[in-house]
Amino acid sequence: xxxxxxxxxxxxxxxxxxxxxxxxxxxxxxxxxxxxxxxxxxxxxxxxxxxxxxxxxxxxxxxxxxxxxxxxxxxxxxxxxxxxxxxxxxxxxxxxxxxxxxxx
Numbered sequence: 042x043x044x045x046x047x048x049x050x051x052x053x054x055x056x057x058x059x060x061x062x063x064x065x066x067x068x069x070x071x072x073x074x075x076x077x078x079x080x081x082x083x084x085x086x087x088x089x090x091x092x093x094x095x096x097x098x099x100x101x102x103x104x105x106x107x108x109x110x111x112x113x114x115x116x117x118x119x120x121x122x123x124x125x126x127x128x129x130x131x132x133x134x135x136x137x138x139x140x141x142x143x144x145x
Contacts, residue, residue: 045144046127046132046135046136046139046144047127048127048128048129048132049126049127049128049129050126050127051124051125051126051127052124052125052127052144052145053122053123053124053144053145054072054122054123054124054125054142054143054144054145055120055121055122055142055143055145056069056117056118056119056120056121056122056141056142056143057119057141057142057143058119058140058141059117059118059119059141060117060138060141065137065138065141066117068134068137068138069117069138069141069142070113070115070116070117071134072123072125072131072134072135072138073115073117073121073123074114074115075123075125075126075131076115076123076124076125079114079115079123082114083114086112086114090108090109094109095107095108095109096109122145
């Protein structure tokens with residue numbers, strides 16, 4: 042697959058197999074998070090958290106915010122598809138997880 046990946050192009054990837062270790066899973070989820078739909082969803086969740094889900098109260102005479110836990114927007118599961126702009130900066134990440142991904 043390394044010969045198919047060229048920098049400065051838009052490419053679509055599909056998770057072909059599930060990695061057994063956690064490091065490749067995190068790398069794939071980070072790459073999936075670069076997809077524009079995932080970024081939009083993260084911004085929407087962040088807006089809702091800031092306005093509604095955070096609990097604000099007075100503690101020791103000062104305003105205190107108990108922040109809600111961050112929601113995972115993307116999951117690394119077989120068959121998950123994402124499109125990203127391949128830049129030279131992420132080529133190393135793509136090469137490290139290329140055995141789990143299928144380029145389209």
